[in-house]
Amino acid sequence: MYTQALNQKDSGPQVAEDPERLARFEARVAAEDKVEPNDWMPEAYRRTLTRQISQHAHSEIVGMLPEGNWITRAPSLRRKAALLAKVQDEGGHGLYLYAAAETLGTSREELVEQLLNGKAKYSSIFNYPTLTWADIGAIGWLVDGAAIMNQIPLCRTSFGPYARAMIRICKEESFHQRQGYEIMLTLCRGTAEQKAMAQDALNRWWWPSLMMFGPPDAQSAHTDQSMRWKIKRFTNDALRQQFVDATVPQGHYLGLTFPDPKLRFDEATQHWQFGEIDWEEFRQVLAGNGPCNRERLEARRKAHDEGAWVRAAALAHAAKRKARLAAQRMAAE
Numbered sequence: 644m645y646t647q648a649l650n651q652k653d654s655g656p657q658v659a660e661d662p663e664r665l666a667r668f669e670a671r672v673a674a675e676d677k678v679e680p681n682d683w684m685p686e687a688y689r690r691t692l693t694r695q696i697s698q699h700a701h702s703e704i705v706g707m708l709p710e711g712n713w714i715t716r717a718p719s720l721r722r723k724a725a726l727l728a729k730v731q732d733e734g735g736h737g738l739y740l741y742a743a744a745e746t747l748g749t750s751r752e753e754l755v756e757q758l759l760n761g762k763a764k765y766s767s768i769f770n771y772p773t774l775t776w777a778d779i780g781a782i783g784w785l786v787d788g789a790a791i792m793n794q795i796p797l798c799r800t801s802f803g804p805y806a807r808a809m810i811r812i813c814k815e816e817s818f819h820q821r822q823g824y825e826i827m828l829t830l831c832r833g834t835a836e837q838k839a840m841a842q843d844a845l846n847r848w849w850w851p852s853l854m855m856f857g858p859p860d861a862q863s864a865h866t867d868q869s870m871r872w873k874i875k876r877f878t879n880d881a882l883r884q885q886f887v888d889a890t891v892p893q894g895h896y897l898g899l900t901f902p903d904p905k906l907r908f909d910e911a912t913q914h915w916q917f918g919e920i921d922w923e924e925f926r927q928v929l930a931g932n933g934p935c936n937r938e939r940l941e942a943r944r945k946a947h948d949e950g951a952w953v954r955a956a957a958l959a960h961a962a963k964r965k966a967r968l969a970a971q972r973m974a975a976e
């Protein structure tokens with residue numbers, strides 16, 4: 644039932660909830676009490692969390708692909724070791740998040756199936772190609788930087804397992820962001836050719852990074868309800884603005900120029916104002932027409948098929964272990 648509902652809007656099929664239970668639930672959320680898997684929760688709360696957490700998990704897993712492309716070509720052993728560790732962390736984040744989503748009643752197999760059959764979304768950002776080594780710097784600096792801005796507030800999200808998973812994830816993301824910025828700094832202090840490579844990476848990753856925060860608030864289907872249930876703590880536009888304010892001075896420190904002629908600091912609001920985001924590009928990427936959508940899903944499907952024997956072996960091992968433990972218990976009784 645939950646799986647069927649996963650891709651429907653929260654405003655979709657409404658389950659008539661018991662008003663008293665609903666009021667008690669809303670009072671708990673308002674009092675900053677954490678909701679735990681065995682607690683009663685409205686179906687729409689379960690549905691939107693399953694949607695958000697599983698899409699987040701898929702993003703981590705698909706997000707390993709653009710960087711994985713550079714592990715064999717990292718310019719030194721130190722860079723290779725750091726990138727390898729980062730990509731492994733992302734695999735780990737996906738696993739914590741699938742585990743958190745499973746506590747809401749949908750199995751990991753079903754969630755993965757939704758990714759592989761194209762029904763579930765994953766972050767738009769991972770449908771762009773990594774053309775040069777500087778892209779690895781730009782991903783760490785901008786993509787992980789945007790991810791942290793969005794995810795720090797999720798450490799206080801109302802659903803306990805998601806909030807707890809996010810604490811560790813955010814610590815690791817912070818290392819990822821720094822390693823990216825350090826790559827950019829090294830390139831910007833290098834030769835003119837290296838600095839040009841860093842500038843080109845910023846030019847290509849800036850706008851897609853701003854799109855990571857999701858559609859403008861006025862067009863966001865889920866923000867209002869998710870804010871009321873304290874799943875989201877800030878709106879998409881508020882986080883996007885925080886990211887721009889934090890990142891623009893970092894780019895200027897690198898000596899780089901942002902690909903936005905309208906970018907300017909507004910003394911009155913103390914915020915960086917930025918130009919119009921190309922939401923048509925965002926819609927196209929979500930519709931499967933980004934530069935790498937097909938390639939990413941094909942890579943995931945191939946990895947899933949090639950990993951079938953690992954899953955079968957793990958299940959067989961678990962079954963043998965369970966039988967052995969049961970036999971030992973029987974013998975001891």
Ligand code: FAQ
Nearest residue numbers: 699702706764765766767790854855856857863864865866
């Ligand atoms: N891409 O009503 P809203 C990372 C969809 S992890 C694709 O605003 P919501 C780590 C949205 O799902 C990056 N789809 O939705 C890393 C919904 O569609 P649906 C992932 C998007 O949920 C770094 C529809 O548009 N992070 O980067 C996107 O309230 C480096 C309407 O949108 C998370 O998932 C998008 N950018 O707010 C890994 C964080 N934006 O489901 C490797 C957790 C929106 O109705 C390397 N998620 N959509 O069919 C969130 O905070 C929220 O889900 C938002 C969207 C803010 C992403």
